[in-house]
Amino acid sequence: MAEKMDAKLDYSKQSTETPVDTNRKLRIGFIGCGWIAGSHIDSYKRMSDVEIVAGCDLIPGKAKAFFERNGVAGVKTDYASHKEMLDDDSLKLDAVSVCTYNRQHAIPTIYALNKGVNVLLEKPFTVTLDEAVEVMRAEKESGKVLSIGFQPRLDANMQMIKKIVDSGELGKIYYIQTGGGRRRGIPTPFGTTFIRDDTAGLGALADIGCYSLDMVLNAVGYPKPLTVTGYKSDFFGKDPAYYPNHPEYAKEFSVDDFAAAFIRLEGGIILDFRIAWAMNIDTPGDTILLGTKGGLRIPSTDCWNGTVGGPMKIYKTIGGVNMVTEVPIIESKGSLFDKKIRSFLDACKYGLPAPVPTSQILYNQAILDGIARSARAGKEIKITIPKI
Numbered sequence: 001m002a003e004k005m006d007a008k009l010d011y012s013k014q015s016t017e018t019p020v021d022t023n024r025k026l027r028i029g030f031i032g033c034g035w036i037a038g039s040h041i042d043s044y045k046r047m048s049d050v051e052i053v054a055g056c057d058l059i060p061g062k063a064k065a066f067f068e069r070n071g072v073a074g075v076k077t078d079y080a081s082h083k084e085m086l087d088d089d090s091l092k093l094d095a096v097s098v099c100t101y102n103r104q105h106a107i108p109t110i111y112a113l114n115k116g117v118n119v120l121l122e123k124p125f126t127v128t129l130d131e132a133v134e135v136m137r138a139e140k141e142s143g144k145v146l147s148i149g150f151q152p153r154l155d156a157n158m159q160m161i162k163k164i165v166d167s168g169e170l171g172k173i174y175y176i177q178t179g180g181g182r183r184r185g186i187p188t189p190f191g192t193t194f195i196r197d198d199t200a201g202l203g204a205l206a207d208i209g210c211y212s213l214d215m216v217l218n219a220v221g222y223p224k225p226l227t228v229t230g231y232k233s234d235f236f237g238k239d240p241a242y243y244p245n246h247p248e249y250a251k252e253f254s255v256d257d258f259a260a261a262f263i264r265l266e267g268g269i270i271l272d273f274r275i276a277w278a279m280n281i282d283t284p285g286d287t288i289l290l291g292t293k294g295g296l297r298i299p300s301t302d303c304w305n306g307t308v309g310g311p312m313k314i315y316k317t318i319g320g321v322n323m324v325t326e327v328p329i330i331e332s333k334g335s336l337f338d339k340k341i342r343s344f345l346d347a348c349k350y351g352l353p354a355p356v357p358t359s360q361i362l363y364n365q366a367i368l369d370g371i372a373r374s375a376r377a378g379k380e381i382k383i384t385i386p387k388i
């Protein structure tokens with residue numbers, strides 16, 4: 001890559017107002033043109049150094065309709081699959097957004113990397129740990145940028161959590177409780193791809209659980225998970241009464257709507273986790289980090305969407321007095337999605353590290369996979385991370 005930026009970009013300070021070098025445009029393709037692809041295209045359209053050149057979807061006509069609806073002309077869409085699109089060398093793709101359902105995360109990503117194309121892959125990383133490992137092997141072999149779509153990382157409040165931990169004010173962190181959920185929020189606004197095993201693979205556990213895990217694991221430096229005791233259930237998803245307008249969805253529901261786990265992390269940290277798409281309570285609790293010198297409370301949101309739910313509180317005892325410090329909410333400037341797309345484009349353009357690297361999200365995936373395996377086995381399991 002000829003252009004190297006002088007200093008590493010600080011993505012937390014980035015906004016769409018950052019000057020962009022438009023001399024070199026990046027040629028972008030879309031794999032999967034469903035719901036979240038809409039957020040990707042909105043952001044790409046705001047980037048002055050991007051040309052959207054191609055898109056594909058397994059459903060015939062869906063890609064063409066997507067670009068028409070989004071007012072982007074001249075995009076090639078006559079591909080039956082991601083393979084056909086990536087095999088079309090005339091496109092000269094710099095990067096693709098992989099916006100497919102979870103079961104189709106690994107396959108197109110590996111294919112794109114093997115073709116020498118940079119990839120922005122939507123979250124969760126994959127469904128299984130083995131898939132994530134295969135993807136990382138392809139990433140390593142290709143030398144290309146692969147970033148995972150965790151835009152909450154770019155929120156100033158989420159970054160504050162890491163700053164608090166890194167400051168040392170909490171001492172050694174030994175216990176973390178995290179998770180969240182919705183009282184009623186099984187995601188079926190555009191059909192059933194989130195609730196079927198053959199498309200989603202995992203339910204609430206991966207869909208929103210991956211965000212909760214990232215929030216705390218990123219803050220404490222992504223320690224390696226060692227063992228997991230996991231539980232999953234599907235009482236709401238399988239109940240026809242849950243969907244008054246679509247009782248037939250209950251038969252299709254084949255993932256989890258609730259998951260809980262007890263995870264041991266390297267460095268002596270215990271992680272207590274629970275996540276729900278549906279439950280008979282308002283919240284399964286705030287996120288808390290307990291350290292030897294202080295504690296941190298991060299309020300839960302009532303519709304877990306990867307944000308801090310209110311002012312955080314730091315608990316310390318100073319001179320024998322119990323004190324509580326409130327951390328005010330920081331108003332975010334600019335769209336998190338724009339920051340996610342911009343940081344990915346800059347990594348591709350200037351040879352910077354992936355904004356959300358697989359080396360970290362591998363451990364997130366190992367936990368999701370471990371919870372699913374432990375739930376099936378009905379006992380604690382050891383996590384073994386294969387060599388990449």
Ligand SMILES: NC(=O)c1ccc[n+]([C@@H]2O[C@H](COP(=O)([O-])OP(=O)(O)OC[C@H]3O[C@@H](n4cnc5c(N)ncnc54)[C@H](O)[C@@H]3O)[C@@H](O)[C@H]2O)c1
Pocket residue numbers: 031032033034035036037056057058059062081082099100101102104108122123124149150151190193194207
């Ligand atoms: N970052 C976020 O805020 C966020 C929000 C929602 C969803 N997501 C993630 O985005 C992904 C997609 O979610 P969605 O809501 O857009 O799903 P969706 O079902 O609306 O769209 C997925 C599309 O991918 C297509 N597809 C699947 N495999 C394909 C392949 N190999 N080649 C071409 N097209 C293929 C499907 O036909 C479908 O149209 C999920 O993994 C989800 O977790 C992320």
